[in-house]
Amino acid sequence: MQKSTNVDTSMETLSSSHQGTGAVQMRIKNANSHHDRLSQSKSMILTDAGKVTEPISRHRRNHSQHLLKDVIPPLEQLMVEKEGYLQKAKIADGGKKLRKNWSTSWVVLSSRKIEFYKESKQQALSNMKTGQKSESVDLCGAHIEWTKDKSSRKNVFQITTLSGNEFLLQSDIDFIILDWFHAIKNAIDRLPKDPSCPSRNLELFKIQRSCSTELLSHHDSDMKEQKPEHRKSLMFRLHHSASDTSDRSRVKSRLKKFITRRPSLKTLQEKGLIKDQIFGSHLHTVCERENSTVPWFVKQCIEAVEKRGLDVDGIYRVSGNLATIQKLRFIVNQEEKLNLDDSQWEDIHVVTGALKMFFRELPEPLFPYSFFERFVEAIKKQDHNTRIEAIKSLVQKLPAPNRDTMKVLFKHLTKIVAKASKNLMSTQSLGIVFGPTLLRAENDSGNMAVHMVYQNQIAELMLSEYSKIFGSAED
Structure with missing residues (x-):
């Protein structure tokens, strides 16, 4: 049975000072009531179930975001950059100091945050899929640094967040903790320093x-x-x-x-809108294009480092600003001329970071895949002189671009080691930095840690015995 009731429906926009959203609302008043006490406010937009939805702003930009928020997933859900076991201790919560308790955690690094899981890897992955909570660290505006006074353990670095939380991370294996430090630092550098830190890029x-x-x-x-x-x-x-x-x-x-509708890279190259790339191209392709056996970009970077970076503490170990490195990468890919003496490349760590990025992005590393196992077998030989001769023989068999670029690079690195008293970069330190960058297996089937040890040893031997493997250092 339907009641005959006169309903006066009126729309009004609430003041932003009271509501803050500017949502359009409809007030329904009962005509039989003499007072406004019985009036009710309801949102004009209802779901299928009749529930009130979130008010929508009149502003066109907010409206477009409302339309698209269900179409494009948040970036935080997209990609895990790094994961593995580390020792973790939380020493401060919101600025309040905590008792230091070390524990083994499964650490997951994404583009904006680090998550710590107490369980095994399999359980942690299961929790990630089911959405169960974990201890999370927001990297936006965070600070990372090596520390020796917070723990008697070796290889310890500290992460301090904007909210005042402090974490210590540690591993006894040098190359593992070094890789984690650089990965987290790069993630922090990519994020804006503004505390609001937007979640979408x-x-x-x-x-x-x-x-x-x-x-x-x-x-x-x-x-x-x-x-x-x-x-x-x-x-x-x-x-x-x-x-x-x-x-x-x-x-x-x-x-x-x-x-x-976006055109392919090949189409853009054919139209001349994008020139042939330097980063990400095969070494022999770059050399053929330049009619040389050593890429000019490699020569330029080495010249700049030898000119103003040999005495810099942590050269090649310290990371440069990633945004500036990417800017340099873009210019190299689009322009023929590059002046590394320009003030925008004043930070020498940007130059070294770009050089390492060039070698990392080679589709096939400087040590070709077909030579990987042979170099590993050579470094395993017990007699030192036999190892040197085996490595030397393999180097001589390499394609000219690989051999000549390798010779120029390692000659440069011997000059870094010669200044080790000032830059604190030993042969071992450079081996850790360049081993995995220059030498890797094509299909790594679970032997990454073992291979990394050999990668470092090969780079160290070629650096320490440069004159015997490549000839005189004065060549």
Whole structure:
């Protein structure tokens, strides 16, 4: 049975100073009541189940984000950068000092945070899939540094967050903890220093802005044509349609077309919009293009380091600013001329970081895959002189670009070692830095830790015995 009730429905926009959202709301008043006590406020946008949804701002940019938040997943859910077992101790919580208790944790590093799991690797992975909570460290604005006064253990570094939490991480294996330090530092450097630290990166924001602009362009024209007294009703229709399934499908369709319309790298190269790359190309391809056996970028970096970096503490070990390194990488890939004496490359660690990145991004490492096992067998030989002769024989069999580039690089590194009293970079330190960068197996089947030991030893031997393997250091 339907009651005959006169319902006066009116729309009003709440003041931003009271609500902060600017949501359009509808007030339903009972005509039989003489007072406003019985009045009720309800959101105008309801889900299928009749529940009140989150108020939507009138602002077009906020509206586009509302449309796209179900289409594009947050970046935090995308990729794990590094994971493994480390010793962990939390020594401060919100600035309050805690008793130091070391424990073994399964550590997972993503683009913005570190998560610690107490369980085994298998249980931790299961928890990650089911969404169970773990101890998490937000890296935005965090600070990382090596520390000796916080623990008697060796190889300890500290992470301090903006919220005042402090963690110590440690491993007895030098190359493992060094790799973790650089990975976390690079992750921190990629994040903005602003404490607000947006959770989506710049590229995702550009896609959102492009798609939302295209999606709402027809609404802009409608808004201009409408008279002021009709705009309120138009905003209602706009917000109401935004929650409709058909609108979401249209957003997905437009986003798909946007992605598929992007031209391929080959097309851009053929049109001359993108030149042949230096980073990420095969060594022999770069050398053939330059009519040389040693890439000019490698020569330039070495020249710059020998000019102003031989005495710098931690040269090649300390990481440069990743954003600046990426800027240098872009310029090298797009331009023919590069002046490393320019003030923007003043930090020598940016130059060394770019040089290491060049070797890391080679599709096939400086030591070709086909030679990997032979170099490992050579370094395993018991007699020192026999090892040297075996390594020397393999070097002579390498393709000219690999052999000549290797010779130039290791000659340069001998000059770094000669200044070890000032730069604190020994043969062993450089072996740890360059071993995995220059030498790796094509298909690593669970022997990464074992291979890394041999990689370091091979690099150390070629550095310490340079003159016997490559000839005189004065060549």
